[in-house]
Amino acid sequence: MKDITLGQYYQAESVIHRLDPRVKLVGTLLYMISLFVFNNIFCYIVAAILLAVVIALSKVPIGYMLKGMRAIMFIMIFTVIFNVFFTNGDNLVEFWIFHISKEGIRMAILMMVRLTLLIISASIMTLTTTPNRLTDGLEKLFRPLKLIKLPVHEIAMMMSIALRFIPILMEEADKIVKAQTARGARFDSKKLTERAKSLIPLIVPLFISAFRRASDLALAMEARGYHGGDGRTKLYPLKYASRDYISYAVLILYVAIIVFLGITSARIIAHLTPANSYLSLLF
Amino acid sequence: MKIIKAEEVTFEYIRRDEDGNVEGINRAVDKVSLDVKEGDFICVLGSNGSGKSTFAKHLNSILLPTEGTVWIDGMDSKDEDKLLQIRQTAGMVFQNPDNQIIGQVVDEDVAFGPENMGVPTEQIKERVEESLKTVGMYDFRKKSPNHLSGGQKQRVSIAGVLAMHPKCIVLDEPTAMLDPLGRKEVIRALRALNEVEGITIILITHYMEETVYADRIFVMNKGKIVMDGSPREIFKRVEELEEYKLEVPKITLLAHELRKRGLRIPDCVLTVKELTDALKKC
Numbered sequence: 001m002k003d004i005t006l007g008q009y010y011q012a013e014s015v016i017h018r019l020d021p022r023v024k025l026v027g028t029l030l031y032m033i034s035l036f037v038f039n040n041i042f043c044y045i046v047a048a049i050l051l052a053v054v055i056a057l058s059k060v061p062i063g064y065m066l067k068g069m070r071a072i073m074f075i076m077i078f079t080v081i082f083n084v085f086f087t088n089g090d091n092l093v094e095f096w097i098f099h100i101s102k103e104g105i106r107m108a109i110l111m112m113v114r115l116t117l118l119i120i121s122a123s124i125m126t127l128t129t130t131p132n133r134l135t136d137g138l139e140k141l142f143r144p145l146k147l148i149k150l151p152v153h154e155i156a157m158m159m160s161i162a163l164r165f166i167p168i169l170m171e172e173a174d175k176i177v178k179a180q181t182a183r184g185a186r187f188d189s190k191k192l193t194e195r196a197k198s199l200i201p202l203i204v205p206l207f208i209s210a211f212r213r214a215s216d217l218a219l220a221m222e223a224r225g226y227h228g229g230d231g232r233t234k235l236y237p238l239k240y241a242s243r244d245y246i247s248y249a250v251l252i253l254y255v256a257i258i259v260f261l262g263i264t265s266a267r268i269i270a271h272l273t274p275a276n277s278y279l280s281l282l283f
Numbered sequence: 284m285k286i287i288k289a290e291e292v293t294f295e296y297i298r299r300d301e302d303g304n305v306e307g308i309n310r311a312v313d314k315v316s317l318d319v320k321e322g323d324f325i326c327v328l329g330s331n332g333s334g335k336s337t338f339a340k341h342l343n344s345i346l347l348p349t350e351g352t353v354w355i356d357g358m359d360s361k362d363e364d365k366l367l368q369i370r371q372t373a374g375m376v377f378q379n380p381d382n383q384i385i386g387q388v389v390d391e392d393v394a395f396g397p398e399n400m401g402v403p404t405e406q407i408k409e410r411v412e413e414s415l416k417t418v419g420m421y422d423f424r425k426k427s428p429n430h431l432s433g434g435q436k437q438r439v440s441i442a443g444v445l446a447m448h449p450k451c452i453v454l455d456e457p458t459a460m461l462d463p464l465g466r467k468e469v470i471r472a473l474r475a476l477n478e479v480e481g482i483t484i485i486l487i488t489h490y491m492e493e494t495v496y497a498d499r500i501f502v503m504n505k506g507k508i509v510m511d512g513s514p515r516e517i518f519k520r521v522e523e524l525e526e527y528k529l530e531v532p533k534i535t536l537l538a539h540e541l542r543k544r545g546l547r548i549p550d551c552v553l554t555v556k557e558l559t560d561a562l563k564k565c
Contacts (some may be wrong), residue, residue, distance in 0.1 A: 132387055164387045167429050211381045220383035223343055223375040224368050224443065225399040235394035237406045 010127040016058035017128045020244045021137025027251050034255060035114050038262030044113050046257055050250075051117060051124075060127050065120050073091045076115055083108035135159045140238050153229025161217070169210060176205050284357075286451050286483050287319040287342060287373070291351035294337055300482050306536035311337040313506035314351070319499075321450065324477045325485045326494035328517075329503035330528035338503065339455045339487045343373040356450060371400060374444030376454040378434035380461075381428075388426040389431075389439055390415070394559065396447040407446075417480070418472045434465025438472055445476070451483035452476070466490070491518075491532050502527060515551045534558055 016024075035047060055065065069076075089103030129137075139156035146152050178189060180201050187202070189195050294312040297305055311334045319325050329335040340346040341353050344360045353360040354373045374396070375534065377383045386392030390411050397407045415421040418438040428436055437457050444452055454473070460467040470493050477484045494500050500517045502510035504527045510517055517524070521531050521539045531539070538552035538561070548561045 032381055042560060117385055156382075160387065161385065164385070164428075168381055213379075216377065216379055216382035217385070219345060220375075221395075223345060223370060223377075224385075224396040225370045225447065226395075227367065227399065231401045233398050233401050233407065235391060235398060235404065235411065238406055 006278065009130050009223070010064055011062045012059045012128075014057060014059040014128070015243060016054060016124070018243065019128075019247060020238055020240055021129050021133040021245045022141050022238060023240075023244045023251075024125050024129055025134075025137050025141060027247065028121055030251060030255060031121050032118055034258045035117055036256060036271055038264065038265075039110060040265045042261045042265045043258050044110070044117070046254070046261060048119055050111075050254055051121060054124060058128050060124070065123050065129060069116065072115065072119055076112060078103060079111050079115065080108045083111055131163050132160060133162070136234075136236075136238055153232075157229075165210075168213075169206065172209055173202065173206055176202055267280070284321055284355075285318040286321040286356055287317075287485070288354040289315055289317050289341070289351070290353075291316055291453075292338070292341060292348045292353055293350040294334075294341065294346060295349045308329070308347060310506055312341070312348075315503075315508055316351075317450075317501060317511070319483060319485065321483055321554065322477075322481045323498040324496065325483070326497040326500045326530055327485065327487045327503060328489060328491065328500060329371040329487075330489060332505075333503040333527075334506040335487050335503045336455050337506075337565070339375070339453050339485070340455045342451075342485065343375050344369050345375070353514045367400065371396075372445050372449055372455055373451045374447055374449035376437070376440050376444055376452065376457050376467055378459050380433055380440060383440050384436060384443075386450065387427060388424075389420065389426050389428060392428060392439060393424075393442045393446050395445055395468060400447065410446040410448070411442075413438075417445060417476065418442045422526045431463060433461045436467040437469050438460060441469070441472060441476075445482075449482065452483065453485045453487070455487045456489070457486075458488065458493065466493070489529065491524075491530055491535075495532065514553060518553065519551045 008256070031050075034043070055062070083097045084100055084104045087101055087104035087107050089101035091099040091101050092105075095099040096175075126134075135156045138159075139152055142150070142152045181187065185198060185201055187195075187198050190196060292312055292315045293310065296309040296311055298307045298309060300306045313334070315334075315338060316340055316421065320427055327335045327338070337346065341348055341360060342355065344355075344366055347361055355369050358365045358369050358372070360369060362369075384392050385395050393411045394407050397410050402410065411424070412421065415424055418441050420435060420442060423431065423435065423439075428439060431439065440457075441452070441454075452473075458469050459470065464469050473484050473486065474496060477481045486497070488494065494517075495514055497514055500512060501508050502509070502524070509527065510520070510523070518535045521536065524531055530536075532553065534555055535552055538548050538558050542548045542550075546562075547565055548558070552558045552561065553558055
């Protein structure tokens with residue numbers, strides 16, 4: 001119970017782990033956008049190469065990434081089926097209301113590649129960044145939003161406090177379950193409504209205790225001079241190192257290549273592929 | 284120079300019914316006057332509801348007195364401009380170790396106070412290292428607080444206050460939730476702080492054993508200070524203490540009973556060694 005990790009952080013010593021969380025956040029975001037803006041196979045090949053390099057650098061076993069994939073298997077199959085059967089275009093096969101078209105197969109394949117790249121890129125970020133660093137990065141990145149009165153520091157503080165208290169409250173919930181079970185409560189009923197009802201004697205005390213803890217913590221924070229984010233310094237401030245600048249350069253290069261490919265590829269495709277060949281399915 | 288000076292401090296909780304009408308007033312602290320010399324080890328004793336915790340919260344401006352004044356190192360606790368300075372001068376440690384640790388890693392938690400004060404990063408690192416070493420928790424600096432025992436967590440809390448370089452530390456029943464071993468750890472750390480670093484300690488407690496080494500003890504009952512003196516002076520008055528629902532250390536009680544039965548034992552015995560020495564002379 002005490003070892004619960006959020007966002008499935010994978011402990012390892014690698015360049016990707018050491019990268020500034022801001023680089024990783026910006027990188028992941030740009031990467032995801034790039035996957036959505038351009039919709040052709042050349043861009044995806046470049047994207048896949050970049051991702052493969054990052055995975056290799058991160059020293060996270062491939063199995064870990066694929067675990068994340070399992071969760072979205074259902075959505076993936078669903079989109080593929082939809083795209084294959086319900087995209088209008090040149091019909092290859094037809095029966096009843098279903099028709100399989102060239103465009104459909106093309107869309108399905110692209111969609112699958114896109115989703116796979118998307119999920120893996122997101123999980124790479126959470127696998128190589130501790131929740132702590134992630135909140136730090138978010139706070140720093142969104143700092144300009146303070147101008148429009150968004151309490152960025154406060155939100156980041158809340159996130160990190162929530163992370164700190166999750167294991168404590170889990171333990172507490174465990175204790176309450178035991179205490180209530182000792183007094184005859186049942187948490188294992190098969191009926192859904194009864195099961196929901198049985199949660200009440202767990203949730204009410206848990207909430208009361210959470211509020212008490214929150215009030216204690218607020219007092220303790222105040223006693224230690226907490227007065228919001230103004231004028232605060234940090235034990236481990238986020239500082240860009242040369243590896244971070246290099247990563248940004250790589251990122252800019254990547255975006256440039258993708259944009260270039262996205263714009264020119266239509267012409268290249270027209271050049272390369274003879275009409276009606278099955279290869280043209282992909283383009 | 285008096286580090287803490289309280290004059291006629293009164294604090295009232297106003298009880299309200301559901302409509303917000305005043306139902307009654309609870310006087311938690313009633314005209315308390317005291318002063319504390321810099322470098323002293325002070326204990327405030329009292330049973331539950333004696334007002335000792337409420338009073339403690341006045342010492343770093345968490346609560347402001349309804350009447351009277353508290354001065355912390357010469358600063359009036361009501362002075363809002365000096366709030367941060369007051370909280371830095373008089374650090375506070377609370378009862379529940381889980382609810383006062385903010386960081387997810389020990390060193391980050393210790394850094395929380397200096398971070399709030401805007402201390403430059405390099406100095407924060409020094410302070411964290413130094414305070415963790417002082418309480419003997421340096422080896423745990425990279426651990427999650429959730430993996431520590433109660434006594435260790437409480438020592439981390441003390442380090443967190445220490446990193447703010449306070450002149451005085453107020454501890455509100457820091458050992459109430461600990462096992463005997465953890466209690467010993469914490470008290471040992473406090474004594475070291477007081478003797479080696481010369482930091483004024485104000486320990487609020489209801490364990491009499493912890494007060495044996497104090498320079499001065501205040502006993503509170505129903506919001507008032509009812510006894511004031513050195514441990515020997517206080518522990519002599521066994522019957523009076525029992526009246527305030529406080530228990531004298533067992534060794535003192537034993538000596539007291541023996542004395543009552545006619546053995547020639549000195550007036551007030553605080554440690555086992557003193558009693559054995561006295562008994563040998565009989």
